[in-house]
Amino acid sequence: MQHIGQTVWAIPEGYIPSGSVSDAHDLVSHEAACFLNAGDHDADVRITLYFEDREPVGPYHVKVPAQRTLHLRFNDLSDPAPVPRDTSYASLIEASAPVIVQHTRLDSRQPAMALLSTIAYPAVPQ
């Protein structure tokens, strides 16, 4: 059961609203890539961000340890550059070991927050 998942994933729909009615960490507007590494080897993950009108930015580097999950907020990425707010982007995720990726956004621009989620696209190079 060590090798569940895939090594390349894509999330075409990225957008972090700049506004939030709450400053609480759990309720601030955010976008996350949630990883599951059910395997026995740590996964080194490279994330590249794509935009509508500028060159891609990245790679960002994160690690998903073996037998762990990581709920990574795009809000928290800073190196090589923070993710611009109120800006359409997409992300390509490449991992050194198989993982599974789910995309979630919590939008709290309004007092009543909204949620969306989907399993990301497991991109198999053709």
Add this chain to the structure above:
Amino acid sequence: MQHIGQTVWAIPEGYIPSGSVSDAHDLVSHEAACFLNAGDHDADVRITLYFEDREPVGPYHVKVPAQRTLHLRFNDLSDPAPVPRDTSYASLIEASAPVIVQHTRLDSRQPAMALLSTIAYPAVPQ
């Protein structure tokens, strides 16, 4: 990594509410097809819309440049015809190069908006 994605995608659930509590561009009710073209070649995209009680309309033409994302609002399509509001439709997307497509709707008919999203269906001709 140039050829990630697929060339035919389908979104069965299309519906643009005519109403919105806000006129702000980011908060008006809208439906989007979000594209990621992580490859080295621009993708020419043809979109055909299907309805419940009339002939299909299209193709609509958009371009997703190499190494770019495009968050296309169906609201903005106008040629050959605007997308009718408050009307059930579906869309078939054909691209000249592999892309990944995610479907998102923001519904702001009410003061508290709602969101939905899913990776579109990668349709492989049989």
Add this chain to the structure above:
Amino acid sequence: MQHIGQTVWAIPEGYIPSGSVSDAHDLVSHEAACFLNAGDHDADVRITLYFEDREPVGPYHVKVPAQRTLHLRFNDLSDPAPVPRDTSYASLIEASAPVIVQHTRLDSRQPAMALLSTIAYPAVPQ
């Protein structure tokens, strides 16, 4: 391009809330299976409903004409029996021609509605 999609689909998560703050057709709590038939042949669709504590009910019969979409509300099914409200169910969808299916719920038990959506599971018999 006539044969896009698959002929067997599953939606494990079914639930129609009995309550709605609005009686308007577009805002009443409902659950839909949205079909796209991009092919040249009408699709005869059989739907079977599964429950937690009783025998399956069905088949329900609907037709998705060639080159059309159908946004079918489970609320509207009546033969052989209406879908019980406030009850967990699941659905299995079998079509005579390839279609694509997306699952959507609009929950308006509260003044601020909520939405969810996902492409259904394309079940390939094993």
Add this chain to the structure above:
Amino acid sequence: MQHIGQTVWAIPEGYIPSGSVSDAHDLVSHEAACFLNAGDHDADVRITLYFEDREPVGPYHVKVPAQRTLHLRFNDLSDPAPVPRDTSYASLIEASAPVIVQHTRLDSRQPAMALLSTIAYPAVPQ
């Protein structure tokens, strides 16, 4: 039609908010794995939970009878340990017979609830 689905599924995005504005069973904040077993054999299901900073917990055991659905709330799991609230987790689901799994969350921390849903990732061991 007895063998629809797959035997290994993953849900990377798990999170049960501790707060709810309502104590009603249907409106309390909860997270569910919805199963469909359309086959002729009961499915014995093992669930393992993964965390960001501790060892995996499990397996949890549930049964999905033949020809039935089960909408399992992670809130209700107790053996070997309850699922911690306000904590990021992920789940790996292994079944003795093919099933289909859909992930749903209802978040009612605020008066206006939010919903998300996606078909889980059908993990094929590599």
